Amino acid sequence: MILVKENRCDFCGTCVAVCPVDAIELREADISIVHATCIDCDICIWVCPIDVLSSDQKPEAKND
Amino acid sequence: MTDYDVIVVGGGPAGSMAAHAAAEKGLKTIMLEKDRDIGYPVRCGEAVGDVALRQFMDPRPEWIAATITKIRMRSPNNTKIDFDSPGAGYILHRRIFDYALANRASQAGAEIQTRAYVDGLLFENDTVRGVKYQYMGEPRTLSAKLVIAADGVESRIGRMAGIRTAIKLRDLESGYQVTVGNIDIDQEMIDFYVGSNWAPGGYLWVFPKGDRMANIGLGVIGTRAKDYNSHDLIHDFLKEHYPKASMLTSVCGGVPIAQTLSQITANGIMLTGDAARMVNPVSGGGIVSGMHGGKIAGEVAAEAISTGDVSIKGLAEYPRRWRKAGGKSHEALHRISESIYDIDDDKLNKIAAKLEGVPEKDRSLLKIFTTVAREKPKILLDVTRAFTGF
Numbered sequence: 001m002i003l004v005k006e007n008r009c010d011f012c013g014t015c016v017a018v019c020p021v022d023a024i025e026l027r028e029a030d031i032s033i034v035h036a037t038c039i040d041c042d043i044c045i046w047v048c049p050i051d052v053l054s055s056d057q058k059p060e061a062k063n064d
Numbered sequence: 065m066t067d068y069d070v071i072v073v074g075g076g077p078a079g080s081m082a083a084h085a086a087a088e089k090g091l092k093t094i095m096l097e098k099d100r101d102i103g104y105p106v107r108c109g110e111a112v113g114d115v116a117l118r119q120f121m122d123p124r125p126e127w128i129a130a131t132i133t134k135i136r137m138r139s140p141n142n143t144k145i146d147f148d149s150p151g152a153g154y155i156l157h158r159r160i161f162d163y164a165l166a167n168r169a170s171q172a173g174a175e176i177q178t179r180a181y182v183d184g185l186l187f188e189n190d191t192v193r194g195v196k197y198q199y200m201g202e203p204r205t206l207s208a209k210l211v212i213a214a215d216g217v218e219s220r221i222g223r224m225a226g227i228r229t230a231i232k233l234r235d236l237e238s239g240y241q242v243t244v245g246n247i248d249i250d251q252e253m254i255d256f257y258v259g260s261n262w263a264p265g266g267y268l269w270v271f272p273k274g275d276r277m278a279n280i281g282l283g284v285i286g287t288r289a290k291d292y293n294s295h296d297l298i299h300d301f302l303k304e305h306y307p308k309a310s311m312l313t314s315v316c317g318g319v320p321i322a323q324t325l326s327q328i329t330a331n332g333i334m335l336t337g338d339a340a341r342m343v344n345p346v347s348g349g350g351i352v353s354g355m356h357g358g359k360i361a362g363e364v365a366a367e368a369i370s371t372g373d374v375s376i377k378g379l380a381e382y383p384r385r386w387r388k389a390g391g392k393s394h395e396a397l398h399r400i401s402e403s404i405y406d407i408d409d410d411k412l413n414k415i416a417a418k419l420e421g422v423p424e425k426d427r428s429l430l431k432i433f434t435t436v437a438r439e440k441p442k443i444l445l446d447v448t449r450a451f452t453g454f
Contacts, residue, residue: 012107014238014318016218017231018286026218027181028099043233047286049240049294049316 001056002033002044009052015044066207068092070365071195072174072214073182073221075102078337078354078361079214080165081120085362086212087174091369094206095169096180096197098215103162107317108351109241109271109279111254113153116352120359123154127164130155130272133252139416140259140409155254155271155279156351165355180204185211185224185333191375192225192332210374211333212361214354217318219339225330229339233286234402235322237266237348240294241281244302244309249278257282259412262301264288265405266348277312283319283348285405321345323398324391329379336361342386345394345401353390360385 009031016024023037024044031052045053070086072079075097083095099105110129117123131154135147170176177199184196186207194207213221217236219229249255249272257268265285272278280302284292294316302309322341328334336342337354344353364382368374383391 010314010316012316012318013216013218014236014316016220017318017320018233018236020230022220022223022230025183028179043286046290047233047236047238047318049238049284049289049318051293051295 001035002038002040002042003054003056004031004033005052005054006031008050010050012049014047014049015053018043018047066194066209068094068206068208069369070094070210070212070362071096071206071208072212073195074098074214074216074337074339075166075176075178076162076214076216076337076354077165077351078339078342078358079212080162080169081355081358082212082214082336082362082365083174083176083358084165084169084172085359086365087169087172087362089363089366090173091366093169093174094208095166095174095176096182096195097176097178098181100179102166102176102178103159105315106158106313107239107241107315108158109269109281109348110156110158110273110351111153111269111271111349112156112351113349114151117153119352120355124164127156127161128154129157129274129277130251132254132272134250134254136253136255137416138255138257139412140261141413141416143413143416143420145416145419146253152254155273158351182215182221185221190331192330195221209332209369210365212358212365213333213335213339214337214358214361216338217320219335219341221333222325222330222335222339225333227325227327227330227335229325229335229341231286231318231320231322231341233289235320235341235345236286237283237319237321238286238289238294239266239281239283239317239319240298241279241313241315241317242298242302242311243273243277243279243313244306245277245312247276247278247306247309251276257301259409261409262297264292268297268301278309280306280309319343319348319350321348321398321401324386324394328383328386329376331375334361334365334379334382340386342390342394345398346404353394356389357386360389 069091072095182197186194222229251272255270262268263282266283268282336357342353343350
């Protein structure tokens with residue numbers, strides 16, 4: 001499952017752009033993952049410029 | 065009978081140009097912006113070419129933070145290649161510029177609604193006939209003969225219409241930018257750093273913002289973004305190069321450097337700007353290309369509505385005119401971007417060393433071209449050409 005650090009998010013939409021199944025809802029200052037749609041491909045985690053997203057299966061998904 | 069002739073989704077330059085063009089042709093037009101402000105937050109380096117901008121309007125002094133006459137490219141080992149480029153362009157105040165474009169649209173008769181988040185489309189017989197949106201959290205609908213989706217890199221409206229807009233990792237730059245104060249730079253120079261130390265598969269930019277300020281940002285190619293964090297890279301860069309700078313703004317953003325979507329229309333809808341992937345794939349610049357796409361979309365909207373055919377067939381002029389206006393060079397630029405963002409640091413340094421040997425007074429683009437013609441791929445040249453619009 002994709003987890004969101006909401007306080008960290010800048011709401012830029014980069015994750016939304018790459019999501020292959022359109023499972024991210026993004027408003028002016030509000031983001032949520034539609035878990036029923038999400039396929040846990042993790043590419044949103046990779047592209048986020050500030051590491052807002054993570055996976056509960058792979059908490060160390062991103063290496064700095 | 066519909067509520068509007070045209071609904072434009074998104075209030076950036078592409079949306080405002082589309083709304084302006086549609087309203088000017090007499091269409092009843094509304095533009096919906098999800099945020100509370102037009103023009104803010106600014107997820108953009110704010111650079112624009114003079115010639116490119118003048119295709120649409122003369123620049124106004126209040127839009128301009130800095131006037132650019134010089135370009136510097138730096139290789140990974142910090143070899144600096146400078147080009148004089150008088151009349152190259154500007155660093156804008158997007159906040160003011162976007163406002164002016166929206167105001168221009170409204171003065172042509174377009175309505176504008178902020179805090180209007182479009183979360184669905186209305187359909188009638190496989191044709192888009194309006195939008196569902198939330199205004200300050202309250203669900204509403206509006207019907208229209210045509211929807212123009214200028215909803216930026218996310219491009220969700222197109223998906224709702226069945227167009228595949230999800231972007232590939234290799235076609236996206238994951239970016240971060242700070243606007244800093246207390247920085248001593250040449251306020252007429254834009255300064256680029258290429259190579260893997262600061263921007264793997266992308267570049268880092270230092271753009272003057274007037275009054276000892278600058279936009280400093282970078283983009284990392286999506287395929288390598290997993291191992292890099294744009295935020296941390298920018299902070300490391302500032303520490304190393306401009307330790308006294310203070311951050312006035314910081315923003316994230318994704319830059320689509322894809323080829324324009326092969327499908328930018330569906331029945332009752334047109335996609336434009338970043339949403340249609342019209343950004344210059346080498347420079348990452350999307351202001352002017354978005355304005356161009358938006359303008360064409362607004363004009364075609366008027367023609368299609370007057371003939372009563374808003375089907376894909378009725379909108380066929382839109383992709384045709386986009387391709388004629390810039391689509392062909394856009395495709396060439398995409399091919400260049402695919403090759404240059406894979407060049408390793410050694411190669412970049414080698415090219416820079418060769419360019420450095422050209423005396424500065426002879427460093428015209430043509431001279432550079434002949435000097436490095438045998439050196440392929442010719443990244444610095446291609447990048448510079450993309451930025452200066454040659």
